[in-house]
Amino acid sequence: MTDHKTTNKTDDDVDEFKEVHNKSKARKKSQYQSQVLLAKRELLLQAKTKQRQSYHWSEALSRWFSYSKGLSATAAVGLLVIVVWYGQIHVFSPNDHNNLANHYTNVEFTRVDSHELQSESQLVGANFRIKYDKAYKDYLRSKGVIAAHHQSSAKLRMSKSGWELATCDNELIKVSDELLSLLDDIERIDSDLKVGETVDIMYAMDGRIMQILRSNEVLRC
Amino acid sequence: MSISLNITAWFQHIRLSEDNNETLMLKYAKTQNSALLARLYDNCAHDLLTFLSTLSDQDLAEEIAQRTWLKVIDKAHLYGQQGQFKSWLFTLGRRTLIDEYRKQNRFVELDEQEIVPQAAIASEQISTEATVSNAELNSDFLDAYDRALSKLSFVQKEAFCLQQEGFSLAEIASITNMEQESIKSRLRYAKQSLRTALHDLHPVVDSTNDKVNERVGEER
Numbered sequence: 364m365t366d367h368k369t370t371n372k373t374d375d376d377v378d379e380f381k382e383v384h385n386k387s388k389a390r391k392k393s394q395y396q397s398q399v400l401l402a403k404r405e406l407l408l409q410a411k412t413k414q415r416q417s418y419h420w421s422e423a424l425s426r427w428f429s430y431s432k433g434l435s436a437t438a439a440v441g442l443l444v445i446v447v448w449y450g451q452i453h454v455f456s457p458n459d460h461n462n463l464a465n466h467y468t469n470v471e472f473t474r475v476d477s478h479e480l481q482s483e484s485q486l487v488g489a490n491f492r493i494k495y496d497k498a499y500k501d502y503l504r505s506k507g508v509i510a511a512h513h514q515s516s517a518k519l520r521m522s523k524s525g526w527e528l529a530t531c532d533n534e535l536i537k538v539s540d541e542l543l544s545l546l547d548d549i550e551r552i553d554s555d556l557k558v559g560e561t562v563d564i565m566y567a568m569d570g571r572i573m574q575i576l577r578s579n580e581v582l583r584c
Numbered sequence: 585m586s587i588s589l590n591i592t593a594w595f596q597h598i599r600l601s602e603d604n605n606e607t608l609m610l611k612y613a614k615t616q617n618s619a620l621l622a623r624l625y626d627n628c629a630h631d632l633l634t635f636l637s638t639l640s641d642q643d644l645a646e647e648i649a650q651r652t653w654l655k656v657i658d659k660a661h662l663y664g665q666q667g668q669f670k671s672w673l674f675t676l677g678r679r680t681l682i683d684e685y686r687k688q689n690r691f692v693e694l695d696e697q698e699i700v701p702q703a704a705i706a707s708e709q710i711s712t713e714a715t716v717s718n719a720e721l722n723s724d725f726l727d728a729y730d731r732a733l734s735k736l737s738f739v740q741k742e743a744f745c746l747q748q749e750g751f752s753l754a755e756i757a758s759i760t761n762m763e764q765e766s767i768k769s770r771l772r773y774a775k776q777s778l779r780t781a782l783h784d785l786h787p788v789v790d791s792t793n794d795k796v797n798e799r800v801g802e803e804r
Contacts, residue, residue: 379775379779380729380744380748380775380778381748383725383726383729384729384748385748386726387726387729387730387733388630388631388634390723390726391633391634391637392630392634395630395633395634395637395642395646398646399629399630399633402629402646402649402650402653403622403625403626403629405650406621406625406650406653406654406657407618407621407622407625409654409657410616410618410621410657411618413616413657414616414617414618
């Protein structure tokens with residue numbers, strides 16, 4: 364039982380009482396045996412209670428950490444798979460061109476331009492707007508001879524928000540009522556246009572619509 | 585083949601290291617595994633109880649021993665790797681006992697004034713009718729020994745019992761928080777008292793008693 368090695372002995376006769384002491388101890392041990400077992404049982408009950416308490420705090424925490432590690436690992440792998448998959452469908456290969464073409468064919472309009480009187484939302488105050496309308500009108504009138512920068516054809520459509528011009532380039536140009544009346548004032552728009560008719564749109568250098576007239580040709584996209 | 589031998593040796597090594605009280609205690613402090621405490625208890629409980637019963641009575645010793653083990657559970661995290669577990673256990677047990685004595689207003693003399701040979705007192709208590717041979721330590725002799733031991737002063741008893749438990753002088757000094765020279769002195773007087781008390785009962789004790797008596801006389 365004793366696992367010590369005694370050092371620094373004081374007397375030569377340490378063992379003088381060893382035998383008798385051990386026998387006395389052994390005798391006491393047999394006397395105390397039952398009490399020791401009872402005490403051990405009681406002590407272990409307390410130790411187990413403490414073990415359970417420490418389980419609640421430390422073991423549960425460590426388990427939670429291990430679970431969260433597993434969860435994080437799963438999430439990381441999932442994320443990696445998504446990134447790789449997402450990356451793959453966006454990497455162009457020669458075969459993708461056909462798919463891409465089909466993709467764009469299915470989309471009717473990818474760009475919507477709203478040709479109003481130059482971003483009305485940014486204009487603050489009625490005076491400023493009046494001045495702007497006048498300036499635009501003057502600008503158009505000053506081009507007595509139309510010097511169009513470029514021209515395009517479109518089909519006239521009607522929607523809830525008003526007139527729309529759909530081009531073969533998948534552009535949708537919304538024409539505000541203000542612009543229509545302005546063009547009408549200076550006779551730069553045919554007054555009897557109908558839905559579905561093809562029109563020629565003339566633009567100034569800065570992209571402003573200067574004229575909308577009925578086209579002689581039917582637009583075929 | 586060699587791999588299996590290595591694995592077996594490794595498991596044996598593990599088992600051996602687990603048998604060590606210090607390793608068990610360190611593992612217990614870390615894991616709170618009651619199975620480890622049970623093994624520690626099996627290894628040391630009886631030694632502690634015997635030590636405490638020598639310094640008090642049986643009932644109090646049992647109570648103090650139990651309280652000491654509860655302290656082992658509560659203070660497990662304070663156990664340091666240095667030092668032996670049994671030394672730490674006995675330190676806790678002794679302090680708990682002294683605290684209990686103080687609570688009960690029982691006076692425990694812990695200074696050197698108490699170290700007086702008490703052979704005369706002890707010898708009065710021992711029946712001279714009981715005699716034993718060299719080879720035999722009968723029940724009467726053990727009773728006489730226990731009585732003689734119980735008659736020693738607290739500090740002599742604890743020093744003597746700790747030495748019998750296998751603790752070194754340095755360890756006894758650490759457990760009792762005393763100088764080693766004081767421990768030496770206590771041990772000398774304790775043994776002298778025991779020899780005197782058992783003089784008529786044990787021839788082996790008798791033969792060495794004269795030499796020690798001579799030495800003590802010279803020192804004085």
